[in-house]
Amino acid sequence: MKKMLTLFAVILAIGLGAPIAEAKKFGGGKSFGKSYKTAPAQPAAKPVDTKNPAVGAQAAPKKGGMMGGLLGGLLAGGLFAYLLGSGAFEGLQGMDMLLIAALALGAVFLFRAMRRSKAASPQPQAAYAGYQPPSAAPQQFEQSNSAPQATGFADSDVPFRLPPGFDMNGFLSGARDHYRTLQESWNKNDLEKVREYVSPELFEQLKAERAELTGEQHTEVMYVDTQLVRADYGSDWAQVSVRFSGRYMDRQEQVEEDIKEVWHLERNLAKDNAPWHIVGIEQL
8 A cells, every 4th residue: 555655646746747838928928129117006906897896806826837847847757766766666566557547647637627726716707897899909009189197106216208199098098909909919920910019129029939839829818907107208209108917818728827017119209190119018
């Protein structure tokens, strides 16, 4: 019995040491392009399900990642080699080995199913509640002539000078739609759509990153919120930085991740109706 329990523990350790899949977010979850100092984001309200107010966003489950999987596999492999050399498996029959292996693998699958069920709690229903996708994705970030809503950053050296005619609420609302549009384009490898939103320099970096993925991806934005965390302008240029926070998932991989990033955008004021272009993506 002692030998059987030892073999069970070895197989269980090897199974749990395997790396966990991750969702493929736009940009690959990396930082690219320009970066600017931004103001700390203000606490955002959690999304609430109108039918069940108790349902809201939860923190992402912690995971060991690649290093945890590699270390776990190495430790388990070393233990397995030691047991083979010490004769711990002598006297076991073939059917005994198969039975122990089946029990160990069953425990591994049960453990992972429990971990995934915790990560995929009722968040999708709450996240999608109230969201209506636009009938047609806008080609550039919204810009109107309504009065700006300046709030300023107290005791901060981060600039918050809104460009003339800047509609902050309209811009942030459009940014949420663009975030979804770019994620969908990233999934489908529609690089021409991505090109419309980013600077030429940033596009080349994103293009190389997307080339490392094969086929269509299945990452979905569950919910996303936006905050303006920097704004400045000069005679012929304007800059803004938008912080995105929320949650996204891959239904096929059954994994979820937090959205924590800042997009830095610039606009050429010397050209009439020039679009805003993303010049930097910064992961937080």
